[in-house]
Amino acid sequence: SQQGEEDPQALSIQEGENATMNCSYKTSINNLQWYRQNSGRGLVHLILIRSNEREKHSGRLRVTLDTSKKSSSLLITASRAADTASYFCATPNSGGSNYKLTFGKGTLLTVNP
Amino acid sequence: DARVTQTPRHKVTEMGQEVTMRCQPILGHNTVFWYRQTMMQGLELLAYFRNRAPLDDSGMPKDRFSAEMPDATLATLKIQPSEPRDSAVYFCASGFTVSGGRTYNEQFFGPGTRLTVL
Numbered sequence: 001s002q003q004g005e006e007d008p009q010a011l012s013i014q015e016g017e018n019a020t021m022n023c024s025y026k027t028s029i030n031n032l033q034w035y036r037q038n039s040g041r042g043l044v045h046l047i048l049i050r051s052n053e054r055e056k057h058s059g060r061l062r063v064t065l066d067t068s069k070k071s072s073s074l075l076i077t078a079s080r081a082a083d084t085a086s087y088f089c090a091t092p093n094s095g096g097s098n099y100k101l102t103f104g105k106g107t108l109l110t111v112n113p
Numbered sequence: 114d115a116r117v118t119q120t121p122r123h124k125v126t127e128m129g130q131e132v133t134m135r136c137q138p139i140l141g142h143n144t145v146f147w148y149r150q151t152m153m154q155g156l157e158l159l160a161y162f163r164n165r166a167p168l169d170d171s172g173m174p175k176d177r178f179s180a181e182m183p184d185a186t187l188a189t190l191k192i193q194p195s196e197p198r199d200s201a202v203y204f205c206a207s208g209f210t211v212s213g214g215r216t217y218n219e220q221f222f223g224p225g226t227r228l229t230v231l
Contacts, residue, residue, distance in 0.1 A: 031217045042117070042204055042222030043156075050217065088156070099144055099163060099210050099218060105155040 004032075004089040004104035012110040019076045021107040023089030024069075032065055032072050033090045033101065043088065043103075046074075079111045115139045117223035119205050125229045131193040134226045136205030137186055145188045146220060147173075147180055148204040156204075162188065163210060195230045202227050 007022045023032070031050045035043040049056045049065045049072065056063045062075040076083055086106040093100035118137045126132055138145050146161040160170035160180040170180060177196070182188045192199055206220040 033219065042206075042224050043220075044222070045219045048217060048219060100146075100158060100161065100169065101218075101220060102158070103156040 004091050004102060006087065006089055006104040006107040008107060009105070010108045010110070012112065013079060015079060015081055015111055015113050017079055017111075019079050019083070019109055019111070021074045021087050021109070023072045023074070023104060025072075025089075025091050026070065028067070029091045031092065032063075034061075034063060034072075034074050035088045035090060035103070037086045037088065037106070039085070046087075076109075079109075081111050081113045083109060084111045085109060115221075117205055117207050117221050119203075119223035119226050121226055122224060123227045123229075125231065126195055127231050128196055129194040130230075131191065132195045132199075132228060132230075134190045134203055134205075134228070136188040136190075136207075136223055138188065138205070138207030139221055140186070142207035142209050142221070144208045144210045144218065145182060146206040146208075147188070147190050148206065149201045150204060150225070151201045159190070159203075192228075195228075197230045200228055200230050 004023050004025045013019050033048045034046045036046050037043045047058045047063050049063050060077045065072045086108050088103045088106045090101040090103045120135045144163045147159040148156050150156045159173040162182045165182040179191045202225045204222050204225045206222045208218040208220045210218045
């Protein structure tokens with residue numbers, strides 16, 4: 001079953017607005033990662049947040065993690081048309097080795113110029 | 114600029130034919146993953162290798178799929194015979210993982226192979 005689930009499935013905003021995407025997961029984790037996928041391309045790692053961190057920033061990205069609620073959010077501030085992509089959260093496999101990541105189905109973000 | 118490369122980028126074949134996809138991981142990475150992405154199922158992990166040894170191929174249909182890593186610079190995914198339901202984008206990703214303890218491995222994805230089986 002899916003470990004991480006993003007919400008909403010699709011989001012359309014105007015350039016300059018902020019975009020917030022959420023991720024919920026089922027089992028305890030030691031880190032959570034966010035990836036971006038532009039149409040027709042492979043996924044690109046954006047940011048990793050560890051279980052002992054509540055918030056992390058990278059440029060216009062802000063990620064929060066609430067382990068008590070088993071949820072994370074990705075905020076993109078001052079969005080640009082180039083931010084149009086699908087965004088995925090990924091969590092390490094809950095059992096056994098920690099080398100695998102399970103990806104959600106993603107949020108499709110459209111930023112209109 | 115280190116990148117994961119995949120060949121071919123596109124493949125159209127007929128049902129029953131053999132398909133081989135190739136991946137060159139980033140030099141120095143010791144872990145290689147194969148994923149399949151479809152609209153319906155999203156991104157699914159098929160198999161992965163660490164230090165060229167297969168660690169998990171539970172996501173892969175065993176009767177027709179096989180994955181190998183003949184050397185550290187090449188990973189292959191083969192489908193024989195191919196079926197229309199195999200049509201998808203297949204991604205290879207690589208990363209560096211440390212044994213023991215809990216790792217925080219970022220994965221680097223290739224551009225994918227878009228497979229269409231008619």
